[in-house]
Amino acid sequence: MSHLCVSIDKLQVGDFVVRIEESTGYRLKKSGHIGSPQQLVALKDAGVASVWIDPAQRLHTLIEAAAAPQLSGAVDEPREEIQGSVAKSRQFYLKAREQMADFYSLVSNGGIPDLDVAQKYASTFVDAALKHPTTLACLTRIREKDAYLMEHSLSVCILMSLFASYLGIERRLIDKLALGALLHDLGKVMVPETILMKPGRLTDAEYEVMKSHVVHSTAILAEEKDIPPEVMDVVSNHHERIDGKGYPNGKSAEQLSTYARMVSIVDVYDALSAERCYKEAMPPTKAMRVLMELAGSHFDEYLVRQFVRCMGVYPIGSLVRLKSKRLAVVVALNEESSLRPKVKVVYSLTSKSHLPVQNLNLMLSKDSIEGAEDPRDWGVEVSRYLSTS
Structure with missing residues (x-):
């Protein structure tokens, strides 16, 4: 059978690409199979309009596609890029945090954030989710407790981008979901700081005020013309629960989209794993264990399982105890096994002392993880080891 020219919208996982017909930036290094939905997204984002395929070499299962040599190409870098280095990427993150601070200040004075600007930042995080997921995950673990509101918004955006990419959602939609995640808490500027920062349990009256931030966020963005419904879905439903006991509207499971269920998971995960001035x-x-305990009541059980697979049994930033009686910080996942990530060995349990940092890929080592540890118990500052990944 001869080669066929197909539009990028017709291209599928398993197709064998021979050459690129049209592109604004993608250069094909060698022919190969499309092995994942993420590759399709990358081609579309690079401006590829059509490709030539060899139908005779098409693979018909995802397992075959994943095992086969995949398409290899290069894409021109976007205007702003999150690089593979966490230290370098942190600069863009800090710039995005400043922009979020400006948005919150604008909203507190009755203004409306520029959605085009917000989308640029959100889309850059989506780019990184597709190209540098490990780097992006590291950024969510390097936090400052005094900048929680801005950093929480950025982290939920990042986590939503990673999660949606993992699920194979098309790029056009991931951009919208990331934007909604970035702006989901804008309404918190309407909540008194005494309530936002209260170290103890909120009274019933204070909790009602806190819950109002969702209504405020929705109202602020409703002022924008032609705002995508997916953005509003994420913003207005991020505190709803599948058991109907969420807020502000107590929606039942059948009223909640997949996107609303996703953001509720990543929002709580980030809130639990972030340091605050009072916790x-x-x-x-x-x-992760808390999420799994609440799966089926608060959260969609299937999506919680998928989120755990996306982030790993031992997520990046975890401190783990090795069989060799050493402690290590998880710095990257291994797709082949969620139980054998890449780590930095930093502490000896035998001598109760810090060690010179050793990079270790547990897929290639006889050492293994026995369990997770709390960094506070051992005086290990996890972010220190992630910032140089």
């Missing part, structure tokens, strides 16, 4: 951060592994 210490929960280790990522413990935050």
Whole structure:
């Protein structure tokens, strides 16, 4: 059978691409199979309009596609790029945090944020979710407790981008979901700081005021013309629960979209694992356990399982205890096994002392993880080891 020219919208996972017909930036290094939905997204984002395929070499299962040599190409870098280095990428993150601070200040004075500007930042995080997911995940673990409101918005945006990418959602929709996640808490500027920052349990009256932030967020964005419904879905439903006991509207499961169910998971995960001025951060592994305990009541059980697979049994930033009686910080996941990530060995349990940092890929080592540890118990500052990944 001869080669066929197909539009990018007709291209599927498993197709064998011979050459690019049209592109504004993608350069094909060698022919190969489309092995994942993310590759399709990357081609579309690069401006590829059509490709030539060899129908005779098409693979018909996802397992075959994942195992086969995949399409190899290069894409021109976007205007602003989150690089593979966490230290370098942190600069863009800090710039985005400043922009979020400006948005919150604008809203507190009755203004409306520029959605085009917000989308630019959100889309850059989506780019990184597709190209540098490990780097992006590291950024969510390097936090400052005094900047929680802005950093929570950024982290929920990042986590939503990673999660949606993992689920194979098309790029056009991921951009909208990321935007909604970035802006989901704008209404908190309408909540008194005494309530937002209260260290103890909120009274019933204070809790009602706190819950009003969702209504405020929705109202602020409703002022924008032609705002995508997916953005409003994420913003207005991020505190709803599938058991109908969420807020502000107590929606039941059948009233909640997949996107609303996704953002409720990532929002709580980030809130649990972030340090606040009045509480210490929960280790990522413990935050994951909380999500799993609430799966089926608060959260969609299937999506919680998928989120755990996306982030890993031992998420990036976890402190783990190795069989060799050493402690290590998880710095990257291994797709082949969620139980054998890449780590930095930092502490000896035998000598009760810090060690020179050793990079270790547990897929290639006889050492293994025995369990998770709380960094506070051992005086380990996890972010220190992630900022140089």
